[in-house]
């Protein structure tokens with residue numbers, strides 16, 4: 001190595017070392033470390049919405065979750081269903097904004113389905129909110145429930161699926 005190239009090398013090394021020390025002082029040196037798990041997500045609220053013993057078969061009860069702008073219904077189907085909770089495993093809940101264009105859904109007791117009056121999509125609450133007909137291409141978002149056997153309270157604890165019109169369920 002010639003004197004000139006050695007001088008250039010030492011000069012460049014010094015610049016790099018100085019820059020590294022400066023970055024460590026500002027905290028940028030740690031920028032490559034991973035974020036703590038869950039740092040960018042918000043927890044869903046745990047909200048009591050009904051008593052299991054107070055629900056009647058095929059009579060849905062409206063509630064709002066995870067915030068007042070999100071319309072949902074809880075329903076007792078009268079027979080065990082996938083994802084059902086409560087003493088009989090027959091209680092489920094869903095967002096009742098149609099996944100096509102957000103129209104409100106109504107429950108049809110005869111067909112035992114949620115129906116949309118706008119473009120006639122149909123969803124099956126006994127099959128985890130599966131879309132069975134119509135313009136919608138997504139199933140209904142499920143409201144995940146927990147049943148407290150001590151006092152018979154049903155709690156909404158999370159949403160599975162994206163509520164219509166939102167980029168995130170929690171606003």
Ligand code: FES
Nearest residue numbers: 098100101116119
């Ligand atoms: S808004 Fe429900 S089918 Fe179009």
